[in-house]
Amino acid sequence: MRIVVQRCKRAKVTVAGETVGSIGPGLMLLVGVTHEDTEKDAAYLAEKIAGLRIFEDGDGKMNLSVLDVEGAILSVSQFTLYGDSRKGKRPSFVAAARPETAAPLYDRFNELLRQKGLVVETGRFGADMDVELTNWGPVTLILEHPAPADGR
Template identity: 55%
Template sequence: MRAVVQRVTSASVTVDGEVVGAIGRGLCALVGVTHDDDVGRAEQLAGKVWQLRIFPDDEGRMDRSAEEVGGEILVISQFTLYGDTRKGRRPGWGAAAPGPVAEPLVEAVADALRARGATVATGRFGADMQVALVNDGPVTLVLEL
C-alpha cells in the first residue's frame, strides 16, 4: 500500500460538478493499493496517517499528529501511485490492484481512520475526480507499507 499525504488547510473532491467530500485543516491522503495488500495493511496505513507528526507544536516544530490537532482526513483512491515509468513514455499499471481488490481496501483505510476518531471524507472510487487542496507548508510525504 502506498499513500501520498499532504498537510492541508482545506481540501475537496468533486465528481461531475458535485463536491462529494471536503475537509478543513488536516491531511489529504491519496491511497494506492497493490496486489498483495490486505485489511491489516490498510489498518496499519490508517494508524500511520492518523499519528504522523507533521503539524506544528507551540514552538513551530513538526511534532503533532492529526489526532492531536483534531485534523480531518480526505481519503482519495489513486491507482496511478503504482504506475511503472521505468520503460518508455507510457506508464504501466500492472502493479496496481484491480478495482474489486482495491476498493474495499481504500474503504478499509477510511473506516480504520474513523474507528480511531478521525473525521473522514472520501472521493468516489473509480470516478473521474477533481481534487482541490491548499497544501500547508508545503508538507508532502510518501508512505509505503
C-alpha cells in the first residue's frame, strides 16, 4: 500500500456536487493499493498513521499524533498512486490492484483506523471525486508498506 499523508486544517470530497466526506483539523490520506497488499500491510499503516507525530506540541515541535490532537481523517482511494510514467507519456496503472481486490482492503484499512478511536470520513471508491484541502504547514509524507524493492 502507498499512502500520501497530508496534515490539514480542513478537507472535503464531493461527488457530483454532493459532499460525501468532510473533516476539520487532521489528516487527508490518499490511499493506493497494489496486487500484493494484504490486511497485514493495512494494519501496519493504520498503526503508523494513528501514531505519526506530525502535529506540533506547546513548544512548536512535531510531537503529537492525530489521536493526541483529537483530529479526524479523510481517506480517499487513489489508484493513480501506482501509476508508472517511466516509459512514454501515458502512465501505466498495471501495478494498481483491480477494484474487486482494492475496495475491500481500502475499507478494511479505514475500519482499522476507526478501531483506534479515529473519526474517519471517506470519499466514494471508484467515483470521479473533487477533493479540497487546506494543507497545514504544509506537511506531506509518503508512506509505503511493504517498503519498495529499491529501498526508498
